Amino acid sequence: MNQPILAVNDLRKHFPIRGGILSGVTGHVFAVDGVSFSIAKGETLSLVGESGCGKSTVGKAILRLFDLTSGQVVLDGQRIDDLSPSALRPLRQRIQVVFQDPFSSLNPRMRVRDILAEPITNFGLLKTRTEIDARLRALMAKVGLPPDAIDRWPHEFSGGQRQRIGIARALAAEPDLIICDEAVSALDVSVKAQIVNLLCDLQQELGLALLFISHDLAIVEHMTHRVAVMYLGKIVEKGPREAIFANPQHPYTKALLSAVPVPDPEIRRERIILRGDVPSPINPPKGCRFNTRCPYAVDRCRSEEPALRMVGNQHVAACHLIETAGEPSGTDNA
Amino acid sequence: MNPPGPLPPIDESRLAVAPDLPDILPARKPRKGLLGLIRNNPAMAFGVFLLLVMLFLAIFAPFLGTVDPTSLSPSRRTRLPSEAYWFGTDMLGRDIYSRVLYGTRVSLTVGFSVAVLASIAGLVIGLVSGMVRWADSLIMRMIDGMMSIPPILLAIALMALTRGSMQNVIIAITVAEIPRVARLVRGVVLTLREQPYVDGAIAAGTRMPRLIFRHILPNTLAPMIVQATYICASAMIVEAILSFIGAGIPPTVPTWGNIMADGRTLWQVRPHIIVFPAIFLSVTVLAVNLVGDGLRDALDPRMAKRL
Numbered sequence: 001m002n003q004p005i006l007a008v009n010d011l012r013k014h015f016p017i018r019g020g021i022l023s024g025v026t027g028h029v030f031a032v033d034g035v036s037f038s039i040a041k042g043e044t045l046s047l048v049g050e051s052g053c054g055k056s057t058v059g060k061a062i063l064r065l066f067d068l069t070s071g072q073v074v075l076d077g078q079r080i081d082d083l084s085p086s087a088l089r090p091l092r093q094r095i096q097v098v099f100q101d102p103f104s105s106l107n108p109r110m111r112v113r114d115i116l117a118e119p120i121t122n123f124g125l126l127k128t129r130t131e132i133d134a135r136l137r138a139l140m141a142k143v144g145l146p147p148d149a150i151d152r153w154p155h156e157f158s159g160g161q162r163q164r165i166g167i168a169r170a171l172a173a174e175p176d177l178i179i180c181d182e183a184v185s186a187l188d189v190s191v192k193a194q195i196v197n198l199l200c201d202l203q204q205e206l207g208l209a210l211l212f213i214s215h216d217l218a219i220v221e222h223m224t225h226r227v228a229v230m231y232l233g234k235i236v237e238k239g240p241r242e243a244i245f246a247n248p249q250h251p252y253t254k255a256l257l258s259a260v261p262v263p264d265p266e267i268r269r270e271r272i273i274l275r276g277d278v279p280s281p282i283n284p285p286k287g288c289r290f291n292t293r294c295p296y297a298v299d300r301c302r303s304e305e306p307a308l309r310m311v312g313n314q315h316v317a318a319c320h321l322i323e324t325a326g327e328p329s330g331t332d333n334a
Numbered sequence: 335m336n337p338p339g340p341l342p343p344i345d346e347s348r349l350a351v352a353p354d355l356p357d358i359l360p361a362r363k364p365r366k367g368l369l370g371l372i373r374n375n376p377a378m379a380f381g382v383f384l385l386l387v388m389l390f391l392a393i394f395a396p397f398l399g400t401v402d403p404t405s406l407s408p409s410r411r412t413r414l415p416s417e418a419y420w421f422g423t424d425m426l427g428r429d430i431y432s433r434v435l436y437g438t439r440v441s442l443t444v445g446f447s448v449a450v451l452a453s454i455a456g457l458v459i460g461l462v463s464g465m466v467r468w469a470d471s472l473i474m475r476m477i478d479g480m481m482s483i484p485p486i487l488l489a490i491a492l493m494a495l496t497r498g499s500m501q502n503v504i505i506a507i508t509v510a511e512i513p514r515v516a517r518l519v520r521g522v523v524l525t526l527r528e529q530p531y532v533d534g535a536i537a538a539g540t541r542m543p544r545l546i547f548r549h550i551l552p553n554t555l556a557p558m559i560v561q562a563t564y565i566c567a568s569a570m571i572v573e574a575i576l577s578f579i580g581a582g583i584p585p586t587v588p589t590w591g592n593i594m595a596d597g598r599t600l601w602q603v604r605p606h607i608i609v610f611p612a613i614f615l616s617v618t619v620l621a622v623n624l625v626g627d628g629l630r631d632a633l634d635p636r637m638a639k640r641l
Contacts, residue, residue: 060533063537065537096537096538097533105531107531107535107552118538122538122541166534169534169538
């Protein structure tokens with residue numbers, strides 16, 4: 001069996017809420033509450049869900065930008081979530097990140113050359129100045145920017161160009177996995193398509209695995225191998241792209257998909273309108289987290305939390321109302 | 335799990351097709367020189383001009399028709415401004431023009447020294463407070479305590495502990511001004527820590543010292559420099575106040591505060607003794623504040639593109 005490049009097991013991140021005179025902990029934000037998935041080499045997994053469901057927290061937890069509450073992050077067979085910062089540093093080379101906002105993701109006081117060279121020198125990938133210079137120019141060309149522009153400042157580029165610099169920085173470390181945290185959400189539609197195509201091309205060329213965090217299902221359908229749908233800190237459905245888009249099982253996934261616009265005015269589609277807002281992750285509902293907004297909720301949904309169960313080939317969903325297609329699998333790794 | 339193959343084709347008609355856009359880089363703007371500054375921000379250019387004049391007066395005070403600012407001539411007391419005594423003389427017959435010009439040296443030295451020292455100390459304290467979680471609450475409570483005392487009172491209290499000298503005045507005002515810089519830097523550091531480029535640098539394996547010196551520190555400098563100019567202006571005023579109430583530089587040294595203190599009792603009959611140093615103090619503080627406002631506009635990251 002081929003080892004996944006990244007496996008996340010039962011990841012939890014609860015942010016304490018401090019308040020009161022003595023700054024005591026008065027509660028927790030259950031941002032991510034038991035998320036498991038794995039990504040194979042060269043594969044794209046999309047993590048989708050609405051704002052505030054914990055998608056970005058998952059990405060940051062994998063990058064260890066903060067410590068986990070519990071759970072494991074396994075990189076190529078090695079557990080990395082419990083390593084000390086200094087032991088983790090060399091392994092950071094294998095996971096890089098591209099952020100949403102192309103304006104705040106580049107240090108305004110560093111030239112593009114220094115921004116791109118930083119991972120190369122930090123990880124000791126190249127030694128001599130000439131080697132690094134050649135590599136930087138190659139990176140610029142790879143993301144479709146003129147190599148001579150490396151001595152410019154970030155503010156001299158447009159948003160889409162800056163996002164490509166962000167991608168070039170991620171590529172500079174020669175990673176196995178890039179986490180794209182809403183990497184195209186802030187861009188114009190035409191630029192968005194450019195960046196998505198660039199990511200797809202780079203993936204083919206370099207064998208990169210991508211964790212594509214997004215709320216934009218139209219983009220996700222275009223570029224992903226598998227999809228995991230998150231709601232309020234948990235994965236509610238996960239499966240291959242075709243299964244999720246053609247045959248969604250979880251009511252939340254169905255509602256999300258029905259909201260994707262179709263560029264054909266002739267097509268009439270039944271839209272599922274969810275009522276209410278996402279419940280607070282400080283005090284998530286009992287039972288199934290979706291029960292407060294689910295049009296099909298029954299008593300069982302309000303008391304018992306559904307586990308992820310097989311509903312098809314490599315396709316799992318967490319809902320009491322779905323006929324199971326196989327054995328229940330609580331801690332699956334599909 | 336097998337490595338996935340290339341993606342199967344999907345319905346292309348459902349996708350918006352984007353043309354390959356040409357990559358046009360905006361033309362680089364040539365750096366603007368002095369003329370550009372005057373055109374863009376005439377108020378700041380005026381402030382710079384006034385400061386340069388003050389600096390010139392301070393440096394070349396001995397060569398600008400001055401006499402020894404401490405020499406007494408009891409026979410020529412309290413003269414009104416005239417050709418011989420441009421700004422008149424004080425109650426001990428000292429030439430006020432000479433005293434005001436030499437006083438410029440004291441004010442500029444105190445102002446710039448306090449601005450530099452308070453910025454450096456405040457920067458270090460603010461960086462530590464912003465970066466080291468456990469030290470933050472401790473440092474900030476101490477800073478809060480210091481800020482609850484008005485800077486002038488704190489400076490007076492500190493001066494009461496030592497002898498009056500320019501060095502001690504600088505130290506006293508610096509200590510009183512440090513909390514403002516430290517608070518500002520801490521606030522900026524806390525917001526910078528959350529910036530995606532800092533997260534990106536951590537993911538790129540950047541070590542803490544480099545993270546601070548390449549990513550955090552350069553981005554705190556702009557607001558700190560602006561704050562430093564305001565502190566420079568405030569320090570000049572506090573120095574004059576300390577001298578005026580006799581808690582600062584010894585009365586024998588010509589400072590604007592001391593000159594004004596000497597003229598205090600004669601204010602109603604000989605206002606010129608107070609007026610000339612007061613005008614110099616006001617103009618200098620105004621100049622520093624104009625430069626500060628200009629720097630704030632020029633260094634504001636939201637206006638960075640105009641640079």
